[in-house]
Amino acid sequence: MCHFTRYPTYIWYRDGTQRHQGRFDWVDINSEYSASCAIEGSKQLSSPSVYAPKNPSVSVRSPSGVIKEGGSVTLSCSSEANPAADYTWFKVTTDHSPGHSVQGQQPSFHPIQSSDSGQYLCTAKNDLGTTTSSPFSIDVKCE
Known part of the structure; x- marks a missing residue:
């Protein structure tokens, strides 16, 4: 068993650069950078960096390469994040606001309909922040 003879001093890093040293075991983490910490004298044992997505x-996958009504289509969203992100897809409505949401990293349409045509957004969210993709268009061709 290991015991500290005194309270440990924590060293906090922001984007890999030492930013704070003290006896506190927390620091305000901003979604714009990564943060990690180590106990003084043990930098080689630092915590994993945490950061917002x-x-x-x-991307969109369709077996035929062309999105045809009645076919199968899978949307895919990924983002580097720690802790891991949760994903939600939104179809953009006519007033350019997010409409109906679909949970999950890879929602599928089977069969896809012409009414599924439009712009979609993906959000990646973890405890440190939320990031939204650029709009992604799907154009379903009628057969």
Whole structure:
């Protein structure tokens, strides 16, 4: 068993650079940077960096390559984040606000309908922040 002879001093890092040293075991973490900490004298044992999701990457997969009504389509969203992000997809409404949401990183349409055409956004969210993708268009072709 290991015991400290005194309260440990924590060293906090912001984007890998030492920013704060003290006996407190917390620091305000901003969604614009990564943060980690270590006990003084043990930098090699620092905590993993935590950070808000980075800009989400989105894609669409269709077996035929062309999105045809009645076919199958899967949307995909990914973002670098720690802790891991939760994903939500939104179809943008005519007034350019997020409409109906779909939870999950890879929602599927089967069969896809012409009414599914439009712009979609993906949000990646963890305890440190939320980031939204650029709009992504789906154009369903009628057969």
